[in-house]
Amino acid sequence: xxxxxSVGIYFHYENNGYSNGLxxxxxxxxxxxxxxxxxxxxxxxxxxxxxxxxxxxLKGSRVSKLLIAGYDPGMVKPFFTRIMSESGLDPTNITLxxxxxYGIMGRADExxxxxxxxxxxxxxxxxxxxxxxxxxxxxxxxxxGGGIAGIQASLEIANSNHKVSLLERTGTIGGHMAMFxxxxxxxxxAACILTPKMVDVGLHPNIDLMTYSEVKEVTGGPGxxxxxxxxxxxxxxxxxxxxxxxCSEKCPAKASSEFDAGTTLxxxxxxxxxxxxxxxxxxxxxxxxxxxxxxxGVCAKVCPAxxxxxxxxxxxxxxxxxxxxxxxxxxxxxxxxxxxxxxxTFPNVLTSLExxxxxxxxxxxxxxxxxxxxxKKGNWIFTEEGAEPESVAIIHCVGSRDVNNHQYxxxxxxxxxxxxxxxxxxxxxxxxxxxxxxxxxxxxxxxxEFYERIKQEGIEMIRGxxxxxxxxxxxxHLRSEDIINNKLIESEVDMVILxxxxxxxxxxxxxxxxxxIDTNKDGWFEEANYLTDPTSTHSGGxxxxxxxxxxxxxxxxxxxxxxAACSVIQNLITKKNKTLDKTVLISLVEEYxxxxxxxxxxxx
Amino acid sequence: MNNRVNPGFKKELQxxxxxxxxxxxxxCGNCTAICPLSENxxxxxxxxxxxxxxxxxxxxxxxxxxxxxxxxxxxxxTCPRDANPGELMMTLRRxxxxxxxxxxxSRKFYTSKWWELSYILFFALLVIVLFxxxxxxxxxxxxxxxxxxGVMLNHLVAGISGDQFIRIIEFGxxxxxxxxxxxxxxxxxxxxxxxxxxxxxxxxxxxAYFTEFWRLIYNFVTQxxxxxxxDKNYWVGHMLLxxxxxxxxxxxVVALPAFQTEKVVDWYNWQRLLGYYATFGILFFxxxxxxGRIRKKDIKLQYSHSTDWLxxxxxxxxxxxxxxxxxxxxxxxxxATYYMYILHLAILVPMIMVEVPFSKWSHLAxxxxxxxxxxxxxxxxxxxxxxxxxxxx
Ligand SMILES: Cc1cc2nc3c(=O)[nH]c(=O)nc-3n(C[C@H](O)[C@H](O)[C@H](O)COP(=O)(O)OP(=O)(O)OC[C@H]3O[C@@H](n4cnc5c(N)ncnc54)[C@H](O)[C@@H]3O)c2cc1C
Ligand code: SF4
Ligand code: SF4
Ligand code: SF4
Ligand code: SF4
Numbered sequence: 002x003x004x005x006x007s008v009g010i011y012f013h014y015e016n017n018g019y020s021n022g023l024x025x026x027x028x029x030x031x032x033x034x035x036x037x038x039x040x041x042x043x044x045x046x047x048x049x050x051x052x053x054x055x056x057x058x059l060k061g062s063r064v065s066k067l068l069i070a071g072y073d074p075g076m077v078k079p080f081f082t083r084i085m086s087e088s089g090l091d092p093t094n095i096t097l098x099x100x101x102x103y104g105i106m107g108r109a110d111e112x113x114x115x116x117x118x119x120x121x122x123x124x125x126x127x128x129x130x131x132x133x134x135x136x137x138x139x140x141x142x143x144x145x146g147g148g149i150a151g152i153q154a155s156l157e158i159a160n161s162n163h164k165v166s167l168l169e170r171t172g173t174i175g176g177h178m179a180m181f182x183x184x185x186x187x188x189x190x191a192a193c194i195l196t197p198k199m200v201d202v203g204l205h206p207n208i209d210l211m212t213y214s215e216v217k218e219v220t221g222g223p224g225x226x227x228x229x230x231x232x233x234x235x236x237x238x239x240x241x242x243x244x245x246x247x248c249s250e251k252c253p254a255k256a257s258s259e260f261d262a263g264t265t266l267x268x269x270x271x272x273x274x275x276x277x278x279x280x281x282x283x284x285x286x287x288x289x290x291x292x293x294x295x296x297x298g299v300c301a302k303v304c305p306a307x308x309x310x311x312x313x314x315x316x317x318x319x320x321x322x323x324x325x326x327x328x329x330x331x332x333x334x335x336x337x338x339x340x341x342x343x344x345x346t347f348p349n350v351l352t353s354l355e356x357x358x359x360x361x362x363x364x365x366x367x368x369x370x371x372x373x374x375x376x377k378k379g380n381w382i383f384t385e386e387g388a389e390p391e392s393v394a395i396i397h398c399v400g401s402r403d404v405n406n407h408q409y410x411x412x413x414x415x416x417x418x419x420x421x422x423x424x425x426x427x428x429x430x431x432x433x434x435x436x437x438x439x440x441x442x443x444x445x446x447x448x449x450e451f452y453e454r455i456k457q458e459g460i461e462m463i464r465g466x467x468x469x470x471x472x473x474x475x476x477x478h479l480r481s482e483d484i485i486n487n488k489l490i491e492s493e494v495d496m497v498i499l500x501x502x503x504x505x506x507x508x509x510x511x512x513x514x515x516x517x518i519d520t521n522k523d524g525w526f527e528e529a530n531y532l533t534d535p536t537s538t539h540s541g542g543x544x545x546x547x548x549x550x551x552x553x554x555x556x557x558x559x560x561x562x563x564x565a566a567c568s569v570i571q572n573l574i575t576k577k578n579k580t581l582d583k584t585v586l587i588s589l590v591e592e593y594x595x596x597x598x599x600x601x602x603x604x605x
Numbered sequence: 606m607n608n609r610v611n612p613g614f615k616k617e618l619q620x621x622x623x624x625x626x627x628x629x630x631x632x633c634g635n636c637t638a639i640c641p642l643s644e645n646x647x648x649x650x651x652x653x654x655x656x657x658x659x660x661x662x663x664x665x666x667x668x669x670x671x672x673x674x675x676x677x678x679x680x681x682x683t684c685p686r687d688a689n690p691g692e693l694m695m696t697l698r699r700x701x702x703x704x705x706x707x708x709x710x711s712r713k714f715y716t717s718k719w720w721e722l723s724y725i726l727f728f729a730l731l732v733i734v735l736f737x738x739x740x741x742x743x744x745x746x747x748x749x750x751x752x753x754x755g756v757m758l759n760h761l762v763a764g765i766s767g768d769q770f771i772r773i774i775e776f777g778x779x780x781x782x783x784x785x786x787x788x789x790x791x792x793x794x795x796x797x798x799x800x801x802x803x804x805x806x807x808x809x810x811x812x813a814y815f816t817e818f819w820r821l822i823y824n825f826v827t828q829x830x831x832x833x834x835x836d837k838n839y840w841v842g843h844m845l846l847x848x849x850x851x852x853x854x855x856x857x858v859v860a861l862p863a864f865q866t867e868k869v870v871d872w873y874n875w876q877r878l879l880g881y882y883a884t885f886g887i888l889f890f891x892x893x894x895x896x897g898r899i900r901k902k903d904i905k906l907q908y909s910h911s912t913d914w915l916x917x918x919x920x921x922x923x924x925x926x927x928x929x930x931x932x933x934x935x936x937x938x939x940x941a942t943y944y945m946y947i948l949h950l951a952i953l954v955p956m957i958m959v960e961v962p963f964s965k966w967s968h969l970a971x972x973x974x975x976x977x978x979x980x981x982x983x984x985x986x987x988x989x990x991x992x993x994x995x996x997x998x
Binding site: 341398402403404405439464465466467468469480481482483484487488489490 | 631632633634635636637638639643644645648651683684685686687
């Protein structure tokens with residue numbers, strides 16, 4: 002039986018905009034009506050704080066304890082300690098209630114603030130109470146995004162004997178990593194690492210893989226999220242399709258291949274790449290003639306397994322999960338935005354992602370690095386027969402470290418540029434390869450050594466950002482300052498590679514809103530604490546992993562995905578949330594606390 | 606040369622223009638590469654930033670590159686750090702003007718509005734007082750209208766003939782021209798000393814002084830470097846101002862008797878046509894720049910130093926009073942013409958005394974000389990470094 006002491010409450014706010022969205026009056030009004038609580042003031046009402054006002058207020062009241070709530074209340078604790086003793090009260094009887102510890106910043110967090118205050122007044126541990134109120138009910142997990150991050154997290158959770166639903170927007174899992182030939186710094190074959198993991202996901206009894214699907218709506222709370230999922234029509238039955246590919250051979254319609262970063266075409270009925278998981282075909286309704294114009298149907302006729310369902314419709318399903326891992330990755334910066342580089346105008350100015358496909362043996366040119374050539378219809382295309390470039394320039398920091406685009410460093414482009422330089426020189430030993438950089442950021446284990454190795458291989462490194470690319474007589478003309486050698490460089494090359502940075506997906510904002518998580522100013526998902534809790538968010542039960550949280554390479558992505566899985570498993574085992582849920586209902590908290598300590602007015 | 610690092614130097618530079626925005630620079634080299642005027646051996650603007658960041662004050666005094674920049678603004682637009690290197694070059698031109706000026710006036714004007722204003726006021730009052738005392742309006746001035754109705758400008762003063770009046774004004778013109786030229790020429794010599802003589806790291810071969818001389822003339826006349834900027838309109842505007850101003854200068858100093866004629870000559874006569882051209886050129890430039898400086902859309906006009914505004918105001922007032930003077934003359938209003946004439950001179954004289962030796966107009970002379978000097982330096986260096994490897998920075 003707790004006896005309610007008479008509590009004075011003071012609110013300490015800051016002026017840096019962190020909590021602008023919070024309705025402070027509402028919280029103050031709420032705390033004032035808690036039995037036994039006396040409102041003393043807040044830092045907005047009384048700047049500068051006048052000692053005597055407080056002493057008077059405290060002396061005349063029956064307050065025996067002081068609660069300081071708000072942001073970093075510890076800052077004003079010494080002041081109030083003095084006031085307490087000058088008012089003849091016990092100066093040690095001060096409780097702090099720091100909103101910042103719980104990420105309270107906006108309108109949605111008011112109930113959380115109120116819960117904290119209520120628990121503090123009742124001298125019970127808020128973490129415990131709130132976790133009791135929002136129980137971990139559901140033991141299943143949803144992973145959004147099937148890149149290396151999503152794959153890793155799914156496998157970790159599934160291997161701990163918990164059910165996982167893995168949601169992927171495209172027709173296959175794998176994400177960006179599946180597009181690469183080799184990975185830095187070890188130059189391991191990307192497919193050799195990724196494919197077994199993808200197959201594991203496809204076969205795992207605990208993983209329910211949903212490709213070609215998207216999240217439509219998320220409701221409920223931690224431990225009990227209701228997720229509406231839109232399963233887009235693949236128009237090919239997953240169970241019966243045997244992956245023979247006859248349909249694709251006969252299909253008359255073509256569209257640009259997403260997997261090959263637009264360097265070649267694919268059919269309207271297609272498999273993203275030969276190792277895709279699931280290894281089944283699907284129809285792209287934007288390019289299919291049957292869907293757009295109502296005639297054709299060739300694929301359905303030739304399919305030996307009768308798997309084509311041309312009239313299949315999108316479907317909506319709802320699942321319930323306890324935890325969600327967000328691993329939606331990134332998209333590359335649109336190089337066309339840097340007008341001076343002429344991407345999109347000059348056929349042989351490519352992005353790094355396009356080059357990744359060119360060097361890949363399974364790519365559009367069978368791994369031959371060739372220049373774009375004009376076909377009969379006048380389109381610029383890549384073919385195996387195209388001329389090999391004699392000189393290649395790689396330009397760093399395209400779209401990154403630039404106030405006109407993204408101010409942040411994309412972290413992987415220095416290293417992948419070195420990797421690409423190596424891969425090109427391996428295939429074209431006579432080509433002159435030059436990298437134009439601002440700084441080389443080789444920050445990881447073995448990375449600086451990798452950089453040294455690439456330099457040894459004869460790749461020319463020039464410190465100086467290229468300012469402009471022009472086309473003269475079919476050659477690309479670059480202008481840069483060579484800062485180390487103190488001269489201007491005007492060079493002519495056959496091919497230019499733009500090391501484009503990473504940026505958040507187009508739907509990152511809307512997804513964040515749907516999930517109730519925050520994004521930072523650049524649009525990356527915001528973690529609970531960058532230093533100590535980089536995978537949790539302020540929404541209990543929702544964790545983030547991979548590049549969607551901020552640019553990182555594959556080793557870091559995988560590490561973070563495992564860490565996110567660990568948080569989830571911790572939640573599942575302890576049946577409570579590692580991070581508290583902010584969307585708690587204050588009425589439930591009150592009810593729960595009151596049950597703990599039945600208090601009556603006259604006890605006060 | 607004393608190349609001591611002086612971290613406090615940037616504070617000093619701040620008085621000449623923008624804030625420390627240039628300190629954002631992370632030396633990517635974009636600005637040097639995008640600059641249409643930067644070339645090997647004359648690399649800018651990035652290296653200038655390096656020099657300032659290191660506080661190499663003496664090195665900066667011998668730095669000619671800012672004069673090569675015609676402020677097209679491309680570097681500032683594409684700078685990934687928003688360091689505004691173009692504006693820094695502008696700031697450096699102001700600073701260097703004060704470095705070359707041994708009288709110290711330039712420095713005073715750039716660092717204190719009040720100094721400049723008092724100086725201007727002094728000359729304005731001097732002109733007005735001299736006129737009112739020594740060249741007063743004749744009582745029967747209303748008679749001084751010729752048969753076509755125009756005012757006979759040279760006959761408005763009591764006690765002297767038209768010829769005498771012209772000679773007095775001409776005398777004033779030449780006196781002013783000589784003072785101004787003296788300061789300017791000595792400043793250019795000082796500049797020569799700072800850039801070429803004091804720099805012991807190279808020696809200019811004697812023949813180069815002559816072989817490179819044509820560049821000086823050529824660049825002065827055509828401002829050809831300017832046309833390299835992608836923004837051709839800017840070159841046109843600048844050309845209009847330059848030629849307009851020079852025409853006016855020749856008309857009122859060298860050819861005064863032919864310009865300030867007894868009668869108002871018919872409009873198709875060369876004096877009037879040239880005068881109109883000059884007025885149009887200056888007005889056009891002024892309008893464009895004023896609108897630009899107020900709107901602040903164009904990156905090169907976003908930062909306006911107090912001297913920039915003063916220059917625009919002075920030039921504008923001179924032009925307007927000149928036009929009004931012309932109208933009064935045509936309209937046959939002798940007294941009004943007389944007073945407008947004084948007002949016109951009371952603005953024109955201080956403007957010339959400030960701008961030509963100490964401020965904006967001196968750039969007109971420093972620029973071609975800087976190109977000349979930098980060519981000398983290039984010739985000298987090309988003898989010394991076969992690989993083009995000059996010391997870093
Ligand atoms: C050109 C280039 C070369 C690189 N080379 C290397 C290298 O050699 N070594 C290295 O370590 N790193 C390299 N990287 C970095 C590497 O790509 C990333 O670290 C890694 O791919 C991140 O994986 P991810 O799972 O976080 O994101 P992604 O690979 O982007 O995967 C995200 C997945 O989520 C899916 N998705 C997105 N949104 C949704 C949604 N709303 N609903 C459902 N699904 C969704 C996507 O379809 C995708 O499959 C390179 C990057 C680039 C651009
Ligand atoms: S129906 Fe569509 S997918 Fe099938 S063959 Fe025709 S165009 Fe291709
Ligand atoms: S990783 Fe390298 S290339 Fe990429 S943004 Fe950073 S510095 Fe530039
Ligand atoms: S472009 Fe900007 S950041 Fe780059 S060197 Fe020039 S001033 Fe510095
Ligand atoms: S403003 Fe134009 S001319 Fe001046 S340094 Fe910049 S790019 Fe060169």
